[in-house]
Amino acid sequence: xxxxxxxxxxxxxxxxxxxxxxxxxxxxxxxxxxxxxxxxxxxxxxxxxxxxxxxxxxxxxxxxxxxxxxxxxxxxxxxxxxxxxxxxxxxxxxxxxxxxxxxxxxxxxxxxxxxxxxxxxxxxxxxxxxxxxxxxxxxxxxxxxxxxxxxxxxxxxxxxxxxxxxxxxxxxxxxxxxxxxxxxxxxxxxxxxxxxxxxxxxxxxxxxxxxxxxxxxxxxxxxxxxxxxxxxxxxxxxxxxxxxxxxxxxxxxxxxxxxxxxxxxxxxxxxxxxxxxxxxxxxxxxxxxxxxxxxxxxxxxxxxxxxxxxxxxxxxxxxxxxxxxxxxx
Amino acid sequence: xxxxxxxxxxxxxxxxxxxxxxxxxxxxxxxxxxxxxxxxxxxxxxxxxxxxxxxxxxxxxxxxxxxxxxxxxxxxxxxxxxxxxxxxxxxxxxxxxxxxxxxxxxxxxxxxxxxxxxxxxxxxxxxxxxxxxxxxxxxxxxxxxxxxxxxxxxxxxxxxxxxxxxxxxxxxxxxxxxxxxxxxxxxxxxxxxxxxxxxxxxxxxxxxxxxxxxxxxxxxxxxxxxxxxxxxxxxxxxxxxxxxxxxxxxxxxxxxxxxxxxxxxxxxxxxxxxxxxxxxxxxxxxxxxxxxxxxxxxxxxxxxxx
Amino acid sequence: xxxxxxxxxxxxxxxxxxxxxxxxxxxxxxxxxxxxxxxxxxxxxxxxxxxxxxxxxxxxxxxxxxxxxxxxxxxxxxxxxxxxxxxxxxxxxxxxxxxxxxxxxxxxxxxxxxxxxxxxxxxxxxxxxxxxxxxxxxxxxxxxxxxxxxxxxxxxxxxxxxxxxxxxxxxxxxxxxxxxxxxxxxxxxxxxxxxxxxxxxxxxxxxxxxxxxxxxxxxxxxxxxxxxxxxxxxxxxxxxxxxxxxxxxxxxxxxxxxxxxxxxxxxxxxxxxxxxxxxxxxxxxxxxxxxxxxxxxxxxxxxxxxxxxxxxxxxxx
Numbered sequence: 038x039x040x041x042x043x044x045x046x047x048x049x050x051x052x053x054x055x056x057x058x059x060x061x062x063x064x065x066x067x068x069x070x071x072x073x074x075x076x077x078x079x080x081x082x083x084x085x086x087x088x089x090x091x092x093x094x095x096x097x098x099x100x101x102x103x104x105x106x107x108x109x110x111x112x113x114x115x116x117x118x119x120x121x122x123x124x125x126x127x128x129x130x131x132x133x134x135x136x137x138x139x140x141x142x143x144x145x146x147x148x149x150x151x152x153x154x155x156x157x158x159x160x161x162x163x164x165x166x167x168x169x170x171x172x173x174x175x176x177x178x179x180x181x182x183x184x185x186x187x188x189x190x191x192x193x194x195x196x197x198x199x200x201x202x203x204x205x206x207x208x209x210x211x212x213x214x215x216x217x218x219x220x221x222x223x224x225x226x227x228x229x230x231x232x233x234x235x236x237x238x239x240x241x242x243x244x245x246x247x248x249x250x251x252x253x254x255x256x257x258x259x260x261x262x263x264x265x266x267x268x269x270x271x272x273x274x275x276x277x278x279x280x281x282x283x284x285x286x287x288x289x290x291x292x293x294x295x296x297x298x299x300x301x302x303x304x305x306x307x308x309x310x311x312x313x314x315x316x317x318x319x320x321x322x323x324x325x326x327x328x329x330x331x332x333x334x335x336x337x338x339x340x341x342x343x344x345x346x347x348x349x350x351x352x353x354x355x356x357x358x359x360x361x362x363x364x365x366x
Numbered sequence: 367x368x369x370x371x372x373x374x375x376x377x378x379x380x381x382x383x384x385x386x387x388x389x390x391x392x393x394x395x396x397x398x399x400x401x402x403x404x405x406x407x408x409x410x411x412x413x414x415x416x417x418x419x420x421x422x423x424x425x426x427x428x429x430x431x432x433x434x435x436x437x438x439x440x441x442x443x444x445x446x447x448x449x450x451x452x453x454x455x456x457x458x459x460x461x462x463x464x465x466x467x468x469x470x471x472x473x474x475x476x477x478x479x480x481x482x483x484x485x486x487x488x489x490x491x492x493x494x495x496x497x498x499x500x501x502x503x504x505x506x507x508x509x510x511x512x513x514x515x516x517x518x519x520x521x522x523x524x525x526x527x528x529x530x531x532x533x534x535x536x537x538x539x540x541x542x543x544x545x546x547x548x549x550x551x552x553x554x555x556x557x558x559x560x561x562x563x564x565x566x567x568x569x570x571x572x573x574x575x576x577x578x579x580x581x582x583x584x585x586x587x588x589x590x591x592x593x594x595x596x597x598x599x600x601x602x603x604x605x606x607x608x609x610x611x612x613x614x615x616x617x618x619x620x621x622x623x624x625x626x627x628x629x630x631x632x633x634x635x636x637x638x639x640x641x642x643x644x645x646x647x648x649x650x651x652x653x654x655x656x657x658x659x660x661x662x663x664x665x666x667x668x669x670x671x672x
Numbered sequence: 673x674x675x676x677x678x679x680x681x682x683x684x685x686x687x688x689x690x691x692x693x694x695x696x697x698x699x700x701x702x703x704x705x706x707x708x709x710x711x712x713x714x715x716x717x718x719x720x721x722x723x724x725x726x727x728x729x730x731x732x733x734x735x736x737x738x739x740x741x742x743x744x745x746x747x748x749x750x751x752x753x754x755x756x757x758x759x760x761x762x763x764x765x766x767x768x769x770x771x772x773x774x775x776x777x778x779x780x781x782x783x784x785x786x787x788x789x790x791x792x793x794x795x796x797x798x799x800x801x802x803x804x805x806x807x808x809x810x811x812x813x814x815x816x817x818x819x820x821x822x823x824x825x826x827x828x829x830x831x832x833x834x835x836x837x838x839x840x841x842x843x844x845x846x847x848x849x850x851x852x853x854x855x856x857x858x859x860x861x862x863x864x865x866x867x868x869x870x871x872x873x874x875x876x877x878x879x880x881x882x883x884x885x886x887x888x889x890x891x892x893x894x895x896x897x898x899x900x901x902x903x904x905x906x907x908x909x910x911x912x913x914x915x916x917x918x919x920x921x922x923x924x925x926x927x928x929x930x931x932x933x934x935x936x937x938x939x940x941x942x943x944x945x946x947x948x949x950x951x952x953x954x955x956x957x958x959x960x961x962x963x964x965x966x967x968x969x970x971x972x973x974x975x976x977x978x979x980x981x982x983x984x985x986x987x988x989x
Contacts, residue, residue, distance in 0.1 A: 081855040081856055081857055082855055196944045196945070197719075198944060199944070226718035226719055226882065226945065227718060227882060227884070227923060227926045227927060228718060228922060228923060228926045228940075228941045229718075229944070229945075230926065231925075231926035231938050231940050231941075232940050232941065235938070235940050253855070253856050254856075254928070255856075255930050256927070256928025256929065256930055257928055259928060259929065259930055259931055259932045260928045260932075262932075279932045280932050280933065283930075283931050283932050283933075284931075284933075293857070294856060294857060295930065297856070297857060297859070297860035298856060298859070298860070298885070298930060299859075299860075299863065299883075299885035299886050299888065299889040300885055300929060300930045301884050301885045301888060301912070301924065301927040301929060307864070308860040308863060308864055308889070309860065310860040310861045310864055311857040311858075311860065311861075312861075314825050314827065314858075315855060315857065533772045533773075533775075534767040534768075534769060534772040534773035535772065535773050535774055535775040535783075537728075537731075537733055537765075537767070538765060538767065538773055538786075538833075538836070539786060540731075540732075540733060541731050541732075541733070541760065541763070541764060541765050541787075542760065542764075542786045542787035542836075543756075543757060543760030543761070543787065543789065544786065552775075552778070552782075553775050553778075556775075556777040556778075557775070557776070557777055
């Protein structure tokens with residue numbers, strides 16, 4: 038990984054301004070992503086993972102939401118300084134998105150063929166048979182069989198898993214450098230999810246695209262991510278390689294999450310639950326936002342924001358109790 | 367979201383408040399009697415025109431009755447007719463809509479065919495038939511308007527019921543062993559109330575126009591009552607010479623209907639989010655994280671967990 | 673306690689303007705199962721497998737097209753009024769979506785007390801006491817009774833839904849995806865609560881889930897459904913340790929373990945869940961089955977006990 042990173046996010050802040058006050062949905066998120074890498078953003082609903090993704094492509098719902106700080110360097114250029122027109126060219130062409138519900142991301146009134154070719158034409162300027170070839174190739178890569186006959190079909194004629202493949206095909210049709218997949222398998226069945234994840238990995242290996250995968254499912258993270266960033270209350274509380282984070286979870290929140298999930302392999306072993314509720318982002322407590330629910334809370338946690346501690350190579354945790362690398366016994 | 371940030375329509379609100387106050391205090395506000403006129407004082411133009419008189423600020427009609435007083439009293443008629451007609455058709459339509467939507471099947475088909483017939487009745491035909499069989503009277507106006515109106519309530523409430531029926535709490539009430547009557551009264555009706563409020567408001571304008579039409583055709587409010595529709599009909603023959611007889615009741619009607627419709631739109635935008643909240647599925651993870659207003663409050667009963 | 677034999681449920685589908693015998697969705701096509709007192713049966717399967725239809729039939733929300741359902745040995749279709757009232761008190765449900773399952777315009781008190789019979793001889797004060805007692809049992813404050821559902825978070829709402837299911841001292845609760853709609857950090861709370869209540873109150877559960885881990889956490893026996901049929905049943909641990917039916921095997925292998933080092937070869941199935949209007953001939957799983965034989969395409973396998981306590985419908989055995 039000597040090459041320059043594809044994406045560098047520095048201290049990104051996206052806030053929502055509502056009548057109830059300022060909601061710090063994303064509050065100082067930093068990470069880097071290299072070409073061909075898969076980063077999983079994992080956390081519970083409201084932790085800011087989806088807003089982070091929307092911020093990357095500058096699609097935060099305005100006027101309530103605004104990116105108020107930070108830098109997003111994509112291929113060395115800061116996306117936050119680009120004009121809306123330039124952003125439109127980046128979106129779809131260099132950065133593609135796949136959303137949770139393939140039913141709502143496809144237009145029910147247009148055929149699949151029209152929807153795929155629209156994107157290809159817009160970003161690649163292809164016409165005629167070259168266009169058709171590219172569209173068929175895009176669908177074929179996602180293993181949509183009999184693609185030429187299916188071009189004339191409408192989204193409702195496809196199953197959920199197939200629709201998700203079509204919207205991924207649209208996303209990948211212009212050979213983007215980065216694919217943002219927001220809960221792509223949440224609405225899919227288990228066996229279909231397995232198909233989709235395998236396909237995603239295969240396509241990634243072939244095209245060298247980097248993936249940001251947003252999920253709440255640690256099983257998916259363990260299965261396909263190279264690195265993982267655990268988010269809580271708008272911040273990344275722990276990040277590292279997937280193996281590191283799972284083997285040596287250094288933030289109490291990560292530890293608690295991993296212990297509170299039933300694992301198919303473990304059966305009826307008692308689950309350790311996390312007390313309380315995810316915090317209200319408009320009324321965050323002073324100090325560490327996880328402190329009220331944290332089993333390892335100290336007095337300092339409720340007073341001052343925790344430092345970022347390097348607990349291993351590329352493995353960071355934002356916690357007062359985290360032990361810096363080398364000092365660990 | 368953008369709909370929610372819309373402000374209360376102050377203009378419409380002010381007109382409606384004025385209208386209600388006018389109707390309530392009509393005897394104190396009106397300078398003259400609305401029904402008795404001095405025939406020698408007929409067709410006097412409004413005060414700002416040549417020959418205008420201070421006693422008749424908006425002029426007089428062909429019987430010498432004061433137009434301002436008639437417009438003021440006319441608000442009473444519009445209001446009373448609207449309230450009664452909407453009350454009657456709303457109750458009837460809502461009841462049928464609830465039953466139709468909840469029962470489904472044959473009952474539903476039957477009731478909805480009746481509603482279709484009701485919706486396809488031409489107003490003019492009804493009016494002509496009415497002329498043929500009876501004298502114009504308040505009771506008839508209200509009955510006819512209700513006849514034309516109830517299907518609108520029935521259809522909308524049925525649609526709403528179909529959605530609410532699919533909610534889990536209805537299935538759970540069945541599991542709890544509750545009767546259909548209980549479910550309709552305790553579960554479905556309270557959840558259609560906001561819709562009912564919106565439709566009712568939006569129908570007020572329609573009722574006022576309908577009452578105007580019927581009165582204009584001579585089958586509505588019997589003369590010499592000062593209904594706006596009647597006044598417009600009265601002034602029809604004098605449009606070229608005495609336009610004020612028609613203009614002012616027409617303006618009153620326009621402003622009222624406009625105000626009520628604006629209010630109805632606003633109500634719809636503001637009451638609907640609650641309904642939508644009811645219908646929204648709690649996804650494990652929403653595609654776009656909710657803005658905090660949509661987040662459930664957790665503090666109130668904070669006992670989750672230990 | 674509850675026993676189903678050969679349950680079938682076909683939903684007619686309108687074929688537009690066509691006249692003649694209309695097609696039907698075979699949501700449930702001959703399912704037999706049994707749940708004893710204090711036991712937990714986990715029913716797992718993907719969408720379209722018929723597991724929710726089965727739950728609705730048990731809850732008497734749908735009438736089966738064929739087959740019989742017995743409660744304490746008595747046929748439900750032969751229920752008297754009193755039998756039905758007793759059934760309604762004994763069998764309760766918790767559904768997936770804690771937003772949809774609580775009427776937003778009712779106070780918690782009335783939501784929770786709804787299953788209490790109106791003529792059950794309880795005074796208003798006694799009902800109110802009972803409501804507060806179950807609220808406490810599920811870990812909510814007694815004074816939550818006066819609040820409306822929107823004042824609670826998702827996890828708390830699910831607790832209210834559980835409280836309602838407990839208020840009549842039921843013997844049996846149908847849990848339809850009880851934690852799928854909840855945040856991951858809340859799921860453990862609810863699963864532990866359900867487990868604790870079962871131990872304390874001696875409840876029997878049917879837990880319906882697509883989440884194999886959650887089902888395994890609560891279930892003692894497991895039933896795997898595919899396209900309206902039961903393909904395998906058995907003791908939970910035994911099924912997980914050694915799945916007999918190829919579909920069970922694929923389903924288990926598709927469940928993702930919680931550690932990257934446990935990444936293993938998954939059996940990835942081809943194709944999609946079959947169209948329930950026209951299920952494939954023979955074994956319904958054969959078009960996707962990695963171990964399909966010629967026989968599977970024509971002959972429908974019958975459910976047989978392969979080993980003690982292990983029943984599966986597959987030609988491999």
